[in-house]
Structure formats: structure tokens, C-alpha cells
Amino acid sequence: MxxxxxxxxxxxxxxxxxxxxxxxxxxxxxxxxxxxxxxxxxxxxxxxxxxxxxxxxxxxxxxxxHTDDLMLAIADELIGRTLRAWRPTGDWLADLRELGLRMHAGALAHPRAAILSAYRVTGRVHEIQAVETILGVLRGAGFPDPEAVRIYHAFVDQTLAFGALDSAHVALPKAAREAEAEVWRTTYGTLPAATHPHVAATARYLRESMRHSSYPAALDLLLDAAAARLAAVGGRTDG
Structure with missing residues (x-):
């Protein structure tokens, strides 16, 4: 176009x-x-x-x-699909965790589109709704406005970045994904403790963990940090 x-x-x-x-x-x-x-x-x-x-x-x-106009509409539709499937409960920590996981899952459901759209700002109806909704969750929890924006920014960028990263992996041919997973067993799993003591000590955990996305763990770390920050500024942390 x-x-x-x-x-x-x-x-x-x-x-x-x-x-x-x-x-x-x-x-x-x-x-x-x-x-x-x-x-x-x-x-x-x-x-x-x-x-x-x-x-x-x-x-x-x-x-x-033109095609870029269409690409922005596609990006906005992916956001809309996530919002339509998400229901807030009033517990800000649980709500943001659920929303983040749904955003990530939505990217993996459409990996090629997610790679193309993760870094775009659409300014369209669903994106505007998402910004309003997430800020509302954070402000409702008691975050001062500067903190609400700071955590919103980190939350959204983390989720989109992991969505693009994991989508790129999912988009690889199956044989390539399996070959990369095997590297943790055949290469890292055989490094000697004499030369690589830390890798050798954790090899079995690396082999298991590196086969999966670290997004849920990263999301929990971010939300734990947000809850600690809320406590520091005098807000509520119990949802």
C-alpha cells in the first residue's frame, strides 16, 4: 500500500x-x-x-x-483481544499479573504479528483503553501519579519485550527450537566444574528452566518490587 x-x-x-x-x-x-x-x-x-x-x-x-496504517490496526486488535478476555477483580496485584500473562499469551498466539507490532504506538481505541485501565489499577491501589506512570511503563514494556522475544522463538522452525534446547544439555550440561564451577553446579536447573519463558518469573519480580514501592510511599499492598 x-x-x-x-x-x-x-x-x-x-x-x-x-x-x-x-x-x-x-x-x-x-x-x-x-x-x-x-x-x-x-x-x-x-x-x-x-x-x-x-x-x-x-x-x-x-x-x-497504507500498510503501516493497517499494521497499527492489527497491533490495536491484539490489544483489544487481550482486554476482552480480562476481567479485573479489584486486587491490583492479581489483576496486573493476570493482565500481563494474558498479554504475553496473546503475543504467542500470533507470534509473527507480535514481532511486527510490539514496538508500535497505535493511538487507537484499544490501546487508549489499555493505558487508561492499567493506570486506573495503579492509581486505585494508591500509587502517586509519577509512580503509577513509572510502573505502568515498566510493566507494559516488560510484557511487550518478552512477548516479542518469546514470539521470535516460537516462530523458529521446530527443529531449530529443539536443537537450541539441547544445547543446555549437550554443551552447558557437560562443562567441567574445574573450569566452570557455577555452570556445573546449576546445570540441571539451567537445563529445565531455559526450556521455558522466564516471563512469569520476571513479572512476579516486577510486581513484588511494585508492592514494596507502594509500601514505601504509604499505599496499600493487600489488593
């Missing part, structure tokens, strides 16, 4: 496509998301999207100005 502006009142297509469906932003985003997972970033082309939708490629400009 290249830059092209279509008047808002002319954007919605009323006639069905060749496949008998009426185009919408939601349909285009869902189709693009599927194609990205199947083919990677190269799937975001007008020609490929038009073919998948059974529509004239030029009709996509009624909804998105």
Missing part, C-alpha cells in the same frame, strides 16, 4: 466482494492477521490481501491509507 486518502464518507463498501462478503475494517484486519501468521510481513500487500478477500485491491484504500 502507498499513501492514498479516501474521504471518510466514501470508505464503506456496500456491495459484496467476489466471495460474497462485505468489506469492513474488522474483516480486513482479521484477514491480514491470518496472512501474517501464514506468510510473515510480506503478506501485508494490497495484492495479496485483495486476493484473500476476493476484492479489488484498490478497495482497501477505503479503510486504510
Amino acid at each position: 502507498t499513501e492514498r486518502v479516501v474521504a471518510p464518507d466514501a470508505r464503506r463498501r456496500r456491495r459484496p466482494t467476489k466471495q460474497g462478503v462485505v468489506l469492513s475494517e474488522e474483516l480486513i484486519v482479521a484477514t491480514a492477521l491470518r496472512l501474517i501468521e501464514e506468510h510473515g510481513a510480506e503478506a501485508l500487500s494490497v495484492r495479496r490481501l485483495g486476493r484473500a478477500l476476493g476484492a479489488d485491491p484498490s478497495s482497501l484504500y477505503r479503510y486504510f491509507r
Whole structure:
């Protein structure tokens, strides 16, 4: 897609496509998301999207100005899917932990899209809702505004970074993932204590731990630090 502006009142297509469906932003985003997972970033082309939708490629400009506009919509949809599946309980620690785990799981469910979108700022409805919601949880817990923003920033960046990191690993061919996991047994597990005493002493734990994402542990460390910080500034830590 290249830059092209279509008047808002002319954007919605009323006639069905060749496949008998009426185009919408939601349909285009869902189709693009599927194609990205199947083919990677190269799937975001007008020609490929038009073919998948059974529509004239030029009709996509009624909804998105260019591929980056579409990419931001995809990023926002991933956020929206997480928010729709999350229900706050009023316990700020439990709520943020659950939200973080859902965000991470959402990235792994769409690893190629997560890699492409983790570093983007969409300014769209679901992202705005997420910012408002997380800040509300933190301010409701008693964090002063500067602390609420500081912890919000760390929480979101940590989650997105792990989502991208683990998504990149998931996107590897299965044989490559298995080969890398074996390195912890065949290389690190055989290093002698005489030359690498710390690796040798912890080899069995490394072999098990390094096969899995460290995000849950990192999230707990961050939330523990946030709770300690809240106690230091006089807020409540019991949820």
C-alpha cells in the first residue's frame, strides 16, 4: 500500500466482494492477521490481501491509507483481544499479573504479528483503553501519579519485550527450537566444574528452566518490587 486518502464518507463498501462478503475494517484486519501468521510481513500487500478477500485491491484504500496504517490496526486488535478476555477483580496485584500473562499469551498466539507490532504506538481505541485501565489499577491501589506512570511503563514494556522475544522463538522452525534446547544439555550440561564451577553446579536447573519463558518469573519480580514501592510511599499492598 502507498499513501492514498479516501474521504471518510466514501470508505464503506456496500456491495459484496467476489466471495460474497462485505468489506469492513474488522474483516480486513482479521484477514491480514491470518496472512501474517501464514506468510510473515510480506503478506501485508494490497495484492495479496485483495486476493484473500476476493476484492479489488484498490478497495482497501477505503479503510486504510497504507500498510503501516493497517499494521497499527492489527497491533490495536491484539490489544483489544487481550482486554476482552480480562476481567479485573479489584486486587491490583492479581489483576496486573493476570493482565500481563494474558498479554504475553496473546503475543504467542500470533507470534509473527507480535514481532511486527510490539514496538508500535497505535493511538487507537484499544490501546487508549489499555493505558487508561492499567493506570486506573495503579492509581486505585494508591500509587502517586509519577509512580503509577513509572510502573505502568515498566510493566507494559516488560510484557511487550518478552512477548516479542518469546514470539521470535516460537516462530523458529521446530527443529531449530529443539536443537537450541539441547544445547543446555549437550554443551552447558557437560562443562567441567574445574573450569566452570557455577555452570556445573546449576546445570540441571539451567537445563529445565531455559526450556521455558522466564516471563512469569520476571513479572512476579516486577510486581513484588511494585508492592514494596507502594509500601514505601504509604499505599496499600493487600489488593
